[in-house]
Amino acid sequence: MDDISSLLFDAAERLLIDLSAESAPDETQYLLNWRKIEEMGLPLALVDTERGGIGLEPRDAFELIRVCGRHVTPFPIVETMLSNRFAADAGTKPNCDAVSELRDLSERQREFAALGRAVQMTGALETILSMTVEHVQDRCQFGRPLAKFQVIQHSLARLAGEVAAAAAAGDHAVSKLAEGGDASLMATAIARTRIGEACSMAASTAHQMHGAIGYAREHRLQLYTTALWKWRDEFGSQASWTRLIGRMVLAKGRDSLWPMVTAA
Amino acid sequence: MTRITFPAPVESEVAEKLRAEVRAFLVAAIADRAPLVRAESWNGFDRKFSRALGRRGWLGMTWPKEYGGHERSAFERYVVVEETLAAGAPVAAHWIADRQSGPTLLRYGSESQKREILPRIAAGECVFCIGMSEPDAGSDLASIRTRAERQGDGSWVLNGTKLWTTYAHEADYMILLCRTSGDTSDRHNGVSQLLIDLKKVSGISIRPIFDLMDQHHFNEVHFEDVKLPDSALLGEEGQGWKQVMGELAYERSGPERFLSSIQLLIELVGVLQSRECTAAQTAIGRLFAHLVTLRHMSRGVAALLEAGENPATHAAIVKDLGASFEQELPEIARGLVDEAPDIHAKNDFAAVLAYTMMAAPAFSLRGGTREILRGIIARQIGLR
Ligand SMILES: Cc1cc2nc3c(=O)[nH]c(=O)nc-3n(C[C@H](O)[C@H](O)[C@H](O)COP(=O)(O)OP(=O)(O)OC[C@H]3O[C@@H](n4cnc5c(N)ncnc54)[C@H](O)[C@@H]3O)c2cc1C
16 A cells, blocks of 8 residues: 555545434535545546546555445445446446446456455444444443443454454455456455355344444444445345355365365 | 454465475375374374474474574465365374474573474474463463472472373473462462473373373373472573463464364365255355465464564464364254264264364363453453
């Protein structure tokens, strides 16, 4: 990551924090805010500089997507970034309007988008973890913070482990994609599978630790958990990614298992 | 910061070249080991095999040459470690010494301890055991009662009992944690590590304890007025707690914490590979995703070790996730294959399944229980 990218990540993070303050902006507000997103150049972040974009290289592109995942907003920033990237690849002129759904993707584009979602999920997982840690430190019952109960500590330790595993799987798939070799498809499938599983555990643990307040629409936790429940099955369901790994491993068979692990 | 990140594994051409050499060596060296024997993983004991590894320069790999080491990187060592585990090679005769006793000696040992012992470990000729647990001190290691009293001439007299000591009956040396001053209420103060030459001193009795498979791996080791020279002290008197925590970081950080059941996964793939079955694809896909991710994380731990950092929390996460993964594996396998576990079966899958099922409970006990590991992680994220 170079200095310019890290400045962009910081600026984007600040903007996203502002944007996430409003959960249901009206139309004027929505357009006004989308202007701010445009001004920062986010819709064209993954487009080459020759085509008027920021031209982030793959690792940085995915880091920006992770930052977006940390702050769920009502704005389809990641979708728009991906859509413009694909348009630019196809030689179409990118534009800055918000795109909420990606259609007619080629196999390679679907893979790229699937990894984008995976990395976005790891961002959301980080937020769920820190939100939950904060909550159990603040909330007192039986005369002490929930965090003082060992059973709560252990649930959160497991959550932290899942979040770390998800991040590791995502990082690895991003570096395989950046390297551009054959191992990328398998690494993306592994990321989708492992991160998807972490999402299930994280959502249920976070809700359990928050109690009823986390189930209320007003609370931000549900923005993250409902997003994860949607994202983990987009651009190929989690089940389809998992089966793809299974098919590849079983096709090579018993004696290739370990070499496949070290090549993955 | 609540987020715990693992550094990206370092890809090294040298290490990958070494991988090919190790694989070629193992194909020939352990050709005669049946799947059930391979499933013993790091419990398999064979001094001859350890010496063969030593001759190739594959033990004590990262240590200085002057102590018999080879000054290679942690990544190269990792390759040897994971390849021998994945192949089901009998590594127990060097495992503990290469993993934790040697590094502890290197860090805290006196010059003469290092010169005398490290080259022998690197040659695969020196078996170590771990003298931590006692009848009344398991998870609560600070409550150990084994005690060494300093004599007027500087020597020690040792009394007490160590328990669950793996391969004490084969070992040449033990690194023992004991109290050297105060009492159990002093907790982390007043404990020290001693290096004990098990073959030379008298007053030690080693009694076998058979495990639930009727195998003899661990022991009760009793010390009665055992006289030890002044030079038996390892490191600093009274600093045993800090030293033993460092030793535990080595003990917990390796790939044996998620690779010890790989033989069962291999056999499971063997049974399922000819089936067109979505349940099998789903199960194998998921297990493979877990395994590969654990390996990335574990190689990240190796990178932290190489950088001189203390990866205690990272190691705890890998060990906790690894134990859960390995304990799930036999349950998933028996859900997919109509074959009763039977350690005497001719069928490799059935035999390996039986073995792994019975080995599994220990995965979340030895080297620090699941509960202790989760306590370490909880502390890191600010809850304790
Ligand atoms: C196969 C095997 C090999 C071993 N080899 C060695 C060896 O070579 N050398 C050696 O020194 N030791 C060895 N051990 C011992 C191992 O280190 C201990 O089993 C371990 O430290 C746990 O101690 P314990 O068995 O006394 O269980 P206990 O400490 O009595 O724990 C029993 C249960 O209570 C839980 N518990 C304890 N305290 C707490 C707490 N504060 N909060 C929540 N839960 C708690 C534990 O997590 C565990 O689930 C070996 C063990 C096994 C199984």
